[in-house]
Amino acid sequence: MEIFGYIASVLIGVSLGLVGSGGSILTIPVLVYLFGIDAFIATEYSLFIVGISSVAGSVSYLKKGLVDLKTALVFGIPSIISIFLTRSYLLPLIPIEVFRIGNFILTKDIFLLLIFAVLMIIASFKMIQKSSLSTIEVAHSHKNSIFKAAGEGSAVGILTGLVGAGGGFMIIPTLVNLLKIPMKVAIGTSLVIVSLNSLIGFFSAMNHSEIDWSLLISISVIAIIGIIIGSYLSKKIDGKKLKPAFGWFVLIMGIYIIIKEIFFKI
Structure with missing residues (x-):
């Protein structure tokens, strides 16, 4: 299955380079189901892979002047604080066995995967629904919007x-x-924010588990190749046209994870 995992790793980067999001939505299932990695460890690996890939994608957008650094700070600083608190204090509070119903045991790994699956489904609807985002071309901000963005x-x-x-x-x-x-x-700024969030999240909690650096780096390199491909394709293809198709794929994956982790674990 690992060969399919490496092939899928290219798609992680392509998604980030093409539409500025979706990398982690692919990373977790790839790590868990194709590489057979524990779900908790997969959340840490995902942060590194997506973070490094986003850094590579950010460079090309920075060179083109397509990054709003002030906004990245307004959005990024509250994110970084939340990540540190969550990984340092909230995540360790989740017990190994969350609860048991009959023969079904909701473990910490299954719990995290189910949260992630719900997140995938929510993300899929945002991708599938039609949007008028491309019609907005004038930068504008006000105090209330900045507070909302920080939230x-x-x-x-x-x-x-x-x-x-x-x-x-x-x-x-x-x-x-x-x-x-x-x-x-927005895509370029998003990549900067995602890279900061992901890498800080990874390094703030990397001592909690043993890291397989050879596997992590090999997947990351392949994902970076993917993001270079995605950044190139973004010049040729309108990413917004591909988002609905990607959204349907994400929706199917989210439903699959829920069915597999609930009904096939009993």
């Missing part, structure tokens, strides 16, 4: 810390709808 940043930080999701699918709509940032700049 959204905190929410993204909790999700990132809990399940290893970069949160790009939440960040981009917030940047465009609340702060009125153009779509291309």
